[in-house]
Amino acid sequence: MRYAILLMGAPYSSQAAHSALRFARAVAERGHRLEGVFFYHDGVHNAARLAAPPQDEPHLVDGWTALAADHGVPLQVCIAAALRRGLLDEREAARHGKQGHSVESPFELTGLGQLVDLGLRCDRLVTFGP
């Protein structure tokens, strides 16, 4: 079955991101196809490359990065929701005259059209939110 995930919860603020990551791994490990994870609303904070959680907590950014590396899952972040929350990749940072950037590969900033496309293309879109 073809799955997609929509994550709208910020990391560590609620259970949403932890559950989404575990679900993503389970889907891939069961042999289903995970076509993408879309980060929207406060979920865009999961793409913050500077996240530095204490060592005795799961590292969510590393978890998503490993998921992308192990299973080739695209990690798509809504650009409008990200920019207004201070999440910019190198290109957007340059465009807005900001020093440093907070989003990098495998996360990619993209438009909401991708979410609609993903949802309609897959058999199941599973939403995780606070």
Place this chain on the structure above:
Amino acid sequence: MANDEAQGVEGDLLVILRHGPHGSSWLREGLDAALVAAAFGRRVTLLFMGEGVTALMPAQQSGPLGQKGTSPTLEMLEMYDIDTLLVEAEALARFGLRAEGLMLSARAVEAKELSVLAATHSLVLTF
């Protein structure tokens, strides 16, 4: 029959809006998703549920916090060919509102129609 009416509402995307205009960005970001889908040629149905029905209150202003209001976005829906607007009947009653008094024309739906709506749309997004 109520169920038959809901059966007639079909589309690619059902966007369920459950938050009021202020206090969070849920409503605004939900409407953004609906507009983008419509701009890409998808048939979109909006369902205002719970506190979300207050989005349709007339004479809204952005208020002292300077948050961007949602009523200008709602007024644009028609331009995007989003003309199927539904409101949860029970929520209307709870907030003391009537469908006729809302800023846009919307049809009240009963709770039992909701599962039909979910089934007649390919994708459901809840905000």
